[in-house]
Amino acid sequence: MYEGAVQNLIDELGRLPGVGPKSAQRIAFYILNADASEMQKLSSAITQVKQTVSFCEVCGNVSETKLCVICRDERRDPSALCVVEESKDVVAVERTRSFTGRYHVLGGAINPLAGMGPEQLRIRELVARLSDERIQEIILAMDPNLEGEATATYLSRMLTPLGIRVSRLASGLPVGGDLEYADEITLGRALEGRRIISEGTRFTQANAAEEFEQAVEEETAEVEAQKAAEPSAPRQRWNGSMFDDIDDSEDTGSTDDEGSASDRAVEQDAGGQGAGEQDAGGQGAGEQGSLNEALLEQEIQALPVASDQFGASQESNDAAGQEAPRRVPGSMTAEERAAAAFDEEEATSQDASESQDARRAEYERQLAELRKTPLRTAKPDVPPIPGKTYVNPWE
Numbered sequence: 317m318y319e320g321a322v323q324n325l326i327d328e329l330g331r332l333p334g335v336g337p338k339s340a341q342r343i344a345f346y347i348l349n350a351d352a353s354e355m356q357k358l359s360s361a362i363t364q365v366k367q368t369v370s371f372c373e374v375c376g377n378v379s380e381t382k383l384c385v386i387c388r389d390e391r392r393d394p395s396a397l398c399v400v401e402e403s404k405d406v407v408a409v410e411r412t413r414s415f416t417g418r419y420h421v422l423g424g425a426i427n428p429l430a431g432m433g434p435e436q437l438r439i440r441e442l443v444a445r446l447s448d449e450r451i452q453e454i455i456l457a458m459d460p461n462l463e464g465e466a467t468a469t470y471l472s473r474m475l476t477p478l479g480i481r482v483s484r485l486a487s488g489l490p491v492g493g494d495l496e497y498a499d500e501i502t503l504g505r506a507l508e509g510r511r512i513i514s515e516g517t518r519f520t521q522a523n524a525a526e527e528f529e530q531a532v533e534e535e536t537a538e539v540e541a542q543k544a545a546e547p548s549a550p551r552q553r554w555n556g557s558m559f560d561d562i563d564d565s566e567d568t569g570s571t572d573d574e575g576s577a578s579d580r581a582v583e584q585d586a587g588g589q590g591a592g593e594q595d596a597g598g599q600g601a602g603e604q605g606s607l608n609e610a611l612l613e614q615e616i617q618a619l620p621v622a623s624d625q626f627g628a629s630q631e632s633n634d635a636a637g638q639e640a641p642r643r644v645p646g647s648m649t650a651e652e653r654a655a656a657a658f659d660e661e662e663a664t665s666q667d668a669s670e671s672q673d674a675r676r677a678e679y680e681r682q683l684a685e686l687r688k689t690p691l692r693t694a695k696p697d698v699p700p701i702p703g704k705t706y707v708n709p710w711e
Contacts, residue, residue, distance in 0.1 A: 322348070374445070376421035376438050378403045386419060393417040395452040399442065399471065401425050401459060409457065417455075420445065425463035426470060434470060442471075446478060453481040460487045 317323060322344060329340035347355055371377065372384035379385070386392060386406075396417030400406055406419050422437045445451070456471055458464035468484060475482050488506025489498055498506070 371421075375419050376403075376423060376441070377406055377419060391416075394448070394450040396455065397445070397451050397453070398455045398457050400457050401464065401467070405457065415455075422467070425458060425467045427463045427466075437467075439471070439474075443474075446475075446480065451480065453483060456482065456484045458485075 318326065325344045325347065326337070326340045329335055329343050330337055332340075335343070368380050369378055370380070372379045372387055373382050374387045375384060377384040377386065393416045396415070397420055398409060398415060398417055399420045399422065400409070401422055401424060403421055406421065409415055409419075420438070420442050422439065422442070424432050424437055426432060426434060426437070446454075454471075454475060456468045458468045472482050472484070486505075486509040488502060488509055489495070495503070
C-alpha cells in the first residue's frame, strides 16, 4: 500500500479494462519516473478527447462533428447497413475493404448480468433508420459469444416482420487453421454455413436409365415412321439375265492386231447375221441372236491361253464318246461366279467358327490348369480363429 496520490493513481488505473493491480502499479511508477512534459501531453490528450469527441447522431460512431466520416461520404452504398456492437468493430470491418455500405453502432450487447438490456442499447435509433426505403439488407456483425448471440437473436426476431433482408456474419474455421484443433461448435457452424461450389446434375438425372430407354424407343419409332412414309419399291426377283450386263463389261478382246481384226470380223458377221435373222424372223434389235460357231472357233485359235490343255481335254471327251461343250478357258457365267462366291463365303465362315472353337477350348484348358494351381497364400500352421479350419476355395 502506498500513501496519498500514488495509491489514488494506482486505483484509478486499475479500473481500466484489462489492467490489473500489478499492471496499474507499473503504469503509475512509469508516470512518476517520466518527464513532466510527456505526462502533460498525455493529460492534455485525455482532456481534449473528453471535451471534443462525441458520437455520431446517425450511426453512433465516434466523431468530432455531428456526422462521422462514413455518414458524410455520399459514395457509400445506402442499401446495406452493418450493425456492430462497438466503434472498434467499425474499424475492424473497414480494414477488410470488402464492405462499402453504412454502419450502426449499438453501444454494447445484451448482458443482463452487467445490467445491459435492449433499453440501454441504440436499438430504437436503428428502427428509426429503417424508415429509409433505400435500406434493403441488414447485416448483424456481433461477436460470436453468448452476449453477441443473444443480441443477434433479439434483433433478427424484431426485424424479420419488417420485410427487410436480415443476414448474419458466417462463423467457422479460421484461415490457416487445422480441423483437428477446432472445437465442436466452431466446426458445426462451419458445416452449417458451408458454401456451394457446384449444384451438380446428379439429382436431376436420377432416372438416367429410363430416360435412355425412352430416347431409344423414340428414335426407333421415328425410323419406323420414316420407313412407312417412304414408298417401298417392289423387290426384283433373281434372274439369270440380271448378269448379262456384267458379262458384257467383263469380257475383253485381244490387244494385238489379229485380235482387233477378228473382233471387227465378229462384229461385221454378227451384224450381218443379226440383220438376216431380223429380216427372216422379225427379231428385234434388243433380243440376243444365235451363237456363231465359226467365229467362236477363230477366237479360240487366236487366244494364246493353254491351247494344249484345251486340246487334250477335247480329245479325252471325244474318246469317251461325249460331246463336251466348247468354252473359252477362264471364262465363267454369272451363275457360276455367284456359286463360287457363295462357296468361298461358306468356307470362310467355317474357318472362323473352327478358329473360335479352338480359342474356346484353349481358354477352358488354361482355366482348368489355373484351378489346379494352389493359392499364393500358404496354409497356416495354426488356424487364425480357434475352432475354424482353413479352406482352400480352389479345392
